[in-house]
Amino acid sequence: MIEVKNIEQIGILPSNKCDSFTQPYVWGSFIKPEPSVFEGIIKNKNPKRYFEFGTGCGVSVQIVKTVYPECECFSIDKDDFRTHRDGHSKQLGEIPEAHFWKGNTYTKRFPKSLFESFDIVLVDAGHWIADCANDTGRAMDLVKPGGLLMWHDVILGDTYGDVFEGEKYKNLKVSKSIEVAKYLKDSFPLTVTLIKGTTLAIMEVKE
Numbered sequence: 511m512i513e514v515k516n517i518e519q520i521g522i523l524p525s526n527k528c529d530s531f532t533q534p535y536v537w538g539s540f541i542k543p544e545p546s547v548f549e550g551i552i553k554n555k556n557p558k559r560y561f562e563f564g565t566g567c568g569v570s571v572q573i574v575k576t577v578y579p580e581c582e583c584f585s586i587d588k589d590d591f592r593t594h595r596d597g598h599s600k601q602l603g604e605i606p607e608a609h610f611w612k613g614n615t616y617t618k619r620f621p622k623s624l625f626e627s628f629d630i631v632l633v634d635a636g637h638w639i640a641d642c643a644n645d646t647g648r649a650m651d652l653v654k655p656g657g658l659l660m661w662h663d664v665i666l667g668d669t670y671g672d673v674f675e676g677e678k679y680k681n682l683k684v685s686k687s688i689e690v691a692k693y694l695k696d697s698f699p700l701t702v703t704l705i706k707g708t709t710l711a712i713m714e715v716k717e
């Protein structure tokens with residue numbers, strides 16, 4: 511189930527420490543204003559450990575490490591994340607210090623010692639319903655009680671213009687593979703909060 515709230519309602523203050531490498535956006539990653547909202551969420555949660563499904567070029571990990579350099583970050587992608595990063599290396603700069611795993615989220619075996627150990631887990635790998643179901647289930651094992659689960663690319667409408675301001679998004683159709691909202695709306699049995707003006711959804715995991 512999905513409820514929609516704005517950032518004031520959930521008590522998040524946007525933060526802009528990472529503007530130098532998040533603006534202009536890297537396609538496939540966060541679109542303005544998502545980087546500053548994501549940064550605000552990280553600041554609010556003060557994570558000691560962070561896990562991400564779908565490293566991409568590593569922007570989200572880089573934001574977490576910029577805000578909290580002491581946070582231990584783990585991230586998995588079926589591709590070597592450097593291949594996604596190559597085209598953006600000038601904008602993104604140095605690779606953050608993290609456990610970047612190369613592996614498939616369907617088959618990677620996570621050490622039991624990591625279970626219930628993460629303050630924040632971001633689900634942002636495959637975007638078909640089956641991918642979301644697999645990765646969300648696995649994320650539930652990794653997040654600790656009282657931790658935060660997040661999803662990216664949660665889009666309720668048909669076009670990016672339903673979410674983002676600007677001419678270029680107006681008629682930009684959401685690709686078929688963006689089924690994250692459908693999964694959360696129709697199949698996930700708990701209520702998640704979609705942050706208005708972004709495609710980020712969050713859910714506090716109960717103690």
Ligand SMILES: C[S@@+](CC[C@H](N)C(=O)[O-])C[C@H]1O[C@@H](n2cnc3c(N)ncnc32)[C@H](O)[C@@H]1O
Nearest residue numbers: 539564565566567569570587588614615635636
């Ligand atoms: C939208 S991008 C992630 C963007 C990233 N979170 C960021 O901040 O830049 C999705 C990534 O998920 C990866 N991916 C898709 N399906 C996967 C799977 N089954 N296992 C591991 N990685 C997967 C893709 O290779 C791609 O790099």
